[in-house]
Amino acid sequence: MTIMTYANAALEAIRQSMQSDPTVWCVGEDLGRGGVFGQYKGLREEFGEARISDAPISEAAIMGAAFGAAMVGTRPVVEMRFADFALCATDELVNQIAKARFMFGGQSRAPMVIRKPMGLWRSSAAQHSQSLESWYVHIPGLVVLCPATPQDNYSMLKAAIACDDPVVYLEHKNIWALEGDVDFDHQITLGEASTRRTGADVTIVSWSNTANLAVEAADTLADKNIDAEVIDLRSLWPWDKSAVLDSVRKTGRLVVAHESVAVGGFGAEIVATVAEQVASSLKGPVRRLGAPRSLIAYAPNLEDKMRVTAEMIVTAAQETFE
């Protein structure tokens, strides 16, 4: 057990995966100098140019070439720099990578991890701040992961690299420096939620950095005598439906909170599933929190208007008792 940052936990996962499997390699712009957030620092020195590969500014080629290389016996880790830029390679991800195995009748696999740092990060404005996880959950063929803690970023990235499916791996840019205990022996099964806090009164479902805010909110709620259960989904596809449904059956109340736009966000899927399957367990109104359907502005006060905060989660949880 060591204390590590969220960024370094991922770096360590990559290092260990590269040490144990010579077919793992990383490719993206500026990786040779450690990557734009330093997430690859030192790896070139250890593994060389070919396995920590720079790339031209050409997201379509990075994604497409990594896919070709994945079909021919290697396991690429693709760095997209900002999740927003991955939109330059949407055909490659959605029409090619996600579909190839099925379309070719099982002849191929695309064992690759596509790292897409997402989310709000100090005045980065509309083209460097998006959270589009719900898009990828909607695409058959893709696994979608959203780690929120250093331990999960270590364990999930290792599992993602070992997984034979293409994995969209969404780290949150605002928590690179977040520190926490990391146990290198801790393995997780992709698709299992993490119950960050158990509680009896209300279920709060969240993921990515918002899950950390949900834990904060639960502490505040505890002071108000509300015992919240916080489920950090971690994996959006597959998602741990039984953890959520069981918890709602127990608490009878539900708040779903995420940073991405509420309309058409993955929160809708969770609320809809609960409404379809355990509506009769509900003891109060369900609440869903997400960003308004507006754009992320540069000015800090406007940017803040797009945020889901711990306070908002507290209020929403209280509203489920109304």
Next chain:
Amino acid sequence: MTIMTYANAALEAIRQSMQSDPTVWCVGEDLGRGGVFGQYKGLREEFGEARISDAPISEAAIMGAAFGAAMVGTRPVVEMRFADFALCATDELVNQIAKARFMFGGQSRAPMVIRKPMGLWRSSAAQHSQSLESWYVHIPGLVVLCPATPQDNYSMLKAAIACDDPVVYLEHKNIWALEGDVDFDHQITLGEASTRRTGADVTIVSWSNTANLAVEAADTLADKNIDAEVIDLRSLWPWDKSAVLDSVRKTGRLVVAHESVAVGGFGAEIVATVAEQVASSLKGPVRRLGAPRSLIAYAPNLEDKMRVTAEMIVTAAQETFE
């Protein structure tokens, strides 16, 4: 009032818009020969090469150039041929077109219509059959329209061309030949749903070709003494929340049906909204129909396994009474 096909209704909308506004022009691959589905037949003869413009196979340039041209005083209608190929221009649509007006503080508009024929169409397989409307609803800045009838394809396309917002216009490929009455004087307000059938017992919400199946299903349900109300949303953003909520308040039962993948589909948003806002009006379980989270295969029997059918809508409606 004349009888026209879905395809020709759209063609007429374009013709009239081009006649009355010289800044309207169309651009896409093969438009000069009428477009891949004949949706532009005869327009070049009438309006010339510059206004019915061919394009190189370069979706990013088609989308990007049309956007540039929209900012400089023209109103482009962009033809993407198959909705799937629009993924080659995702950055242009999502990072540029949808964001420009906001990002530049209101200095620009992008009055453009992006036509993306979508949906299942006889053994077109995984790269020519997708329905990704839920993606676009999730993107602030975009309007998202899904006409299901000739009249709506006429009236909505005209309104879309006249609209100053960028409009993602999703026609269904399987109903180009669908005939129906078209009244050229009929104007619609974008964002208003069409109640295709009024009924007291159960609300069926749908759009695009599935709305036509829902009408069929309602006829069958009538034979079974179930009086279904069919709401064809037509516009997914903005969507007619009050039409849906009012109907559910009245019927107490809800089925949502769409062709796209259920997981993360726009149906989830509707069910979630109902669960949040009128849960207490519900008299039975809500049902949501969409494709399984698998890919669209070429073999007709496998393709059929991905379909939501009228029969399935009937069954789901009956299940809301359980």
Next chain:
Amino acid sequence: MTIENFNTDRGLALLTVMERIRAFEEQACLAAERDKLVLGAIHPSIGQEGVAAGVMSNLNKDDIILSTHRGHGHTLAKGASSVAMMRELLGREGGCCGGKGGSMHIADFEVGMLGANGVVSANITIAAGAAHAIKLLGDDRIVVDIFGDGAINRGPFLEGLNWSTVFDLPILFVCEDNQYSATTKTSSMTGGDGPAARATALGLRATEVDGNDAEAVADVAAEICARLRAGGKPEFLHAVTYRQTGHTSFDPAAYRPEGEAAKHRLENDPIARQRDILLTAGISEQALTDIRGEAQAEMIEALRLAAASPFPDDDTVFLDVQDLGSPAVEAY
């Protein structure tokens, strides 16, 4: 015409492959139009067989190719089974993709054919990546990616070719230029001096060849493949040919200038030209007729077998989606 040092075996092999491709596609078109057994679109390469035959004659089974929506010829020439391919076109069990892909997604990984693609130009970067893996793994295979003249106007052309030079990969890009992109004369939508000029500007050695001269294609591809196998840099081949049919088997192609297609059929058919060469080289008319007859018999039988095959098991719709998560969520 005198032919020195003519390699009769290769000449016959080229003809055989071309006749098989032609016969396969003729049967496929019949299956589509006459029998209504092919439900999706098929894009015939009739008239373009010289490129497939010439290029593939230089590849080993474990070399890799990628192709386009117009890929039957390349796939057959690379060694795929005509029966499995025909089954795929009919969406049947035993199709090379289990009936899931159809004509536009034909693939046979067993013979190194990593897929046709329904998205124009998309395979260019993917092919570069296949070559990238070969280099990373220290393998000695080579990769050939074939695409159309329309594909050079999409971004992946630039990104993939640049990638191949930057990483110095063992790959040959072949632009099979049939002069049309669907209903559009490609030159009207293409700036500059065309495919080879673009490739050159991106740092690739580029060669032009008459794609309807299978012998010439085979010769030039032999030289290029030898250079690639010797560790050479990525190369580009611009093979000019002509699409004798419509864009799809259903397209009458009325947008072409009158007489253009007929002229090519009469004067520039790669099969007729190869037959002439072989006759000049002393092969008997009968031998050539036999080759054609065998090819046609093979493909008629392939269609018969395919039509007699069942559709895939319904349950396969949930097979090979992905390892994690169930595709059969309670969607309906």
Next chain:
Amino acid sequence: MTIENFNTDRGLALLTVMERIRAFEEQACLAAERDKLVLGAIHPSIGQEGVAAGVMSNLNKDDIILSTHRGHGHTLAKGASSVAMMRELLGREGGCCGGKGGSMHIADFEVGMLGANGVVSANITIAAGAAHAIKLLGDDRIVVDIFGDGAINRGPFLEGLNWSTVFDLPILFVCEDNQYSATTKTSSMTGGDGPAARATALGLRATEVDGNDAEAVADVAAEICARLRAGGKPEFLHAVTYRQTGHTSFDPAAYRPEGEAAKHRLENDPIARQRDILLTAGISEQALTDIRGEAQAEMIEALRLAAASPFPDDDTVFLDVQDLGSPAVEAY
């Protein structure tokens, strides 16, 4: 150095613009590093001012430009207000984008500046479209799009340049080549002979120029703009310069070879070079010092005014999203 037919007015104007850009960015960097008033990333163009000054000196107010994340210089040179720009960098009310865009999305439609762009290469197709509209409308303006050396490796470069030749548009593409793409030496990731070779292959007339010689840039841009205004075909200008700073104002740029930046600062600074030219042309040292002093005073005042401006009204977060539908749905 003797200078014949030297245009003193233009020479002074070029220097003035460059000094203003330099002073603006120096203040912006101070605002970021010293004052912590700029919260997002800023990408200075210090050392590259010659391109902005030289090109923009040939444009009218209603001509159109588009730029990149490194676009302060182009925007100022096109005539935008330094105060409105500084307010934008600080995210304040009265910023040219109302504080919504920031440095990477700076735009001033009033002076024909249709936007910087946070996505490398994205403006290339958009600019082509702006020129397309001009042609459709029968207008006589021209468009200039400026992008970096890294942008030539993305697909939109090919698609946008091809578009401009196919439709024969009144546009000049300028590759402002500062030799780096973020932390990467661009040449290491670029195949072939570089920007001009690619443009030529796509059918554009391409010119190369020393981007740190503002006079040379202005001369060559004058010729190109004249040709465009006379109805000429699209053109390409490759202007070689050097990024004296890090990629962003916070990047120490330790990845550069030792001494490289210092050498450029000392021997190849576009402002110093222009001052030398003007001194040779007989302008007094004092006049040059005054120009710098005024530029610095302007920008110190711009920063002061910007820092004193309020943040935008909270409600503007729901303004200018779109006409249809409410952005303020009950999300939270």
